[in-house]
Amino acid sequence: MRDDHEFGSAKEAANDPRILVFGRLLGAANGLEYLLGKALENETGLTHSLFELLLVVGRAGEGGISTKGIAQAKVLTSGGATRLVHRGVELGLVSRRASTEDRRVQIVELTPEGERLAVEASTIHARNIEQLVLAILPANDLGAFEESVKVLSKHAASQLPVMP
Incomplete structure (x- = not known):
């Protein structure tokens, strides 16, 4: 098909294969985010957003990450990242320093406590991903x-603007 x-x-x-595949991708991502997020919250008390905050900060390792870095990683405005970090601080999961x-x-x-909960929640989340995503796909795929997901993720990240 020509561009x-x-x-x-x-x-x-609506029946264009490009539009259908993207709609299915979004539908799968949204549905899985809901199912996996709900399971995570039920089992750990963590919302999916707070869990992602723990992962982003944990991935940064020693020395931490700036609030701006969190905003960029989560595709949030600086205000949205600040509010998320504030919730994490209130819950004792992360600390902030100049x-x-x-x-x-x-x-x-x-x-x-954030480190402990990140490990606990990741164990549960990985198990749930295995059951809801990986186990239903053919092993050889x-x-x-x-x-493919890695390529799509990297390309999308490279096209995003710097978050304000």
Whole structure:
């Protein structure tokens, strides 16, 4: 199909294979995020957003990550990241401190409780992903699936603007 193809009707447009595959991708992602997020919250008390905060901060390792880095990683505005970090601080999962290089920059690190909960929740989340996603795909397709998701994720991240 040519990129400049004009559709003759809404039905034709809605049944375009490119539009269908993207809609299915979004539907799968949204449905799985709901199911996995609900299971995680039921089993650990953590919302999916707070769990992702723990993962982003945990991935940063020693020295932590700036609030701006969290915003970019989670595709949030700086205000959204600040509110998320504030919730994490209130719950004792992360701590905030001024950067030694630039006191205007806030560095976020896991607390011992945040570290413990990140590990516990990740164990549960990995099990749930195995059951709801990986176990239903043909075993010989898993490598290609993982690589395709990685390529899509990296490309999307490279196209995103710097979050305000």
